[in-house]
Amino acid sequence: RKEVEQDPGPFNVPEGATVAFNCTYSNSASQSFFWYRQDCRKEPKLLMSVYSSGNEDGRFTAQLNRASQYISLLIRDSKLSDSATYLCVARKGGNKLTFGTGTQLKVEL
């Protein structure tokens, strides 16, 4: 079983839509979680950390459910510029990040 699992997509949505991505992780010892964004052939960029209480940053909301080992990202009012691959990332402890394969989002006119 993959350590971090995501639906690869692509998710094709119209501009202004709300879209949600899910991610599951297999290692219950994972301590911290992140969503990164990666544009084609570019580096991953930190979008937001994910906390058990849920957290919001503008149009983006992240949730963590430790009991279900499940992480989500909600994007409201999606923009063309949101088109990218969204990477779910877990850290068990120490420094190593474990990446999912990513979910591709395409926002269309």
Place this chain on the structure above:
Amino acid sequence: EPEVTQTPSHQVTQMGQEVILRCVPISNHLYFYWYRQILGQKVEFLVSFYNNEISEKSEIFDDQFSVERPDGSNFTLKIRSTKLEDSAMYFCASSEHDSYGYTFGSGTRLTVV
């Protein structure tokens, strides 16, 4: 905004040759990392480095790989004898603290022919 700088952006090398990939982490960061991403695949951890020594490494990071911080600013990844399967994008990253998110460099695309 501070950034992690990597050079070169693209390197082509012949199989069996040694390559050195260079990185300048953010100046006040203490933790340094190398990751790689084979085309179409996920980002994979190679090694982490703190206080002038390796703190963790993956199975990928075998004897062909080494890292060094030769001075106060550079952080390098050396591959001694490259193989075709080493072709990938190599990302350097740094963080201020080991529980913070990282800042990644823009990567070096290594092509082994």
